[in-house]
Amino acid sequence: MGGWEGAIRVPGIVRWPGVLSAGRVIHEPTSLMDVFPTVVELAGGQVPQDRVIDGRSLLPLLQGATEHSAHEFLFHYCGMYLHAARWHDKD
Template structure:
């Protein structure tokens, strides 16, 4: 399941001779959603203003103008379900990760969903946590030691701040029409080009 750090910490490589410093390493988390605003700005375009964009311009990080990601919060989904939230508080080296549910690995004792071939995101395939599991990633990147009030005095503050961030995040979500209905995926010959190789092959 991508909510664990092993599925999130995937390296990316950027090369731009004359612009980016060769060999520079950036350990801050970014997202594929950051590619869109980065490319639009580099091309001199204008970002749409009729919607909220979750991506951030990567160039300040890539060029070394900042050492901190613009993502104070990152929201990790398993399918359509919000699985975990990462919080890097401003002016702090702490990185908290809050898990609302975790997968039930199978068979028992495994570290993956081998019986089902893929980790499912709902129902009996997951365990919901109330209160959520919280980890401090800078000291525990393997997410093996959940925090407790005894080990982290700020635990209640972390959960309260993440809960507010989730509420704010969900306010920005706008439902869209389902893209994979039968009416949309069935082949429509009347929408195909009227000429070309495909047309000739089909009718000859």
């Protein structure tokens, strides 16, 4: 990866007319692993309780119910090397 952060700063675009406000910009660290719990919540299900699920639902951020990501830390590894870390204080 040569120092690249492997998609940590890649923007995501979500569109849901009539449910999510248009033009909302969220400057919080999230991850592709958040897609699974988000889709599960949208479908009315629950993520498996018999294992650790690192992702967090994005719905509170997308709907404006919270201003901060549920992730306190996000790490990006390339092989066995840590390439990037993101942290924000819990509120």
